[in-house]
Amino acid sequence: KAGVTQTPRYLIKTRGQQVTLSCSPISGHRSVSWYQQTPGQGLQFLFEYFSETQRNKGNFPGRFSGRQFSNSRSEMNVSTLELGDSALYLCASSLGTRGNLLGYGYTFGSGTRLTVV
């Protein structure tokens, strides 16, 4: 079956612009989580959406937002980009139930590499 698809793979944006990243989870998965990966801070949790509702949120400023659609696809948006937002943004999908963690865990996409200049 198809894995987690993230688009685009690479993005270059200018400071002050905004950007939208997309994530299509594995078919049947209802939970989508977003992580930011940088050399300095490592992997940090942004937020998780489950059945179109934000279920968990990390410690990021309000410039970072997300949403999930009825088909479980998710988007994250970063407004007023800063140089420090340059990172690999990873999306992970799961069934969203406790049983899933016991069985399968999270499946990650290949990420979107965002460069802010």
Add this chain to the structure above:
Amino acid sequence: AQSVTQLGSHVSVSEGALVLLRCNYSSSVPPYLFWYVQYPNQGLQLLLKYTTGATLVKGINGFEAEFKKSETSFHLTKPSAHMSDAAEYFCAVTPGGVANFGNEKLTFGTGTRLTIIP
């Protein structure tokens, strides 16, 4: 709250030698523990996980890890390193137990880059 400490940001081993990557965790509730591997320009791939039951867990590519509650550790091992094992490895924790259903965000360690010497 949970946290993960990975000792050694870089580990080098000879091909055919034992691989040992260290992970210690801190958790106020019983943890679920994971090891992920990341190859260059790729996402994270699950190697293995511990949730409940047997404390020695086996994963893909010949890796295994042992959950030691008394030592709060979850070290990753492989008896014989292969060149294809060169990658970055991440240990992660999430709160376990029914009471934490819906609070399943992963907290990652800082990663260990594994280099295999021919």
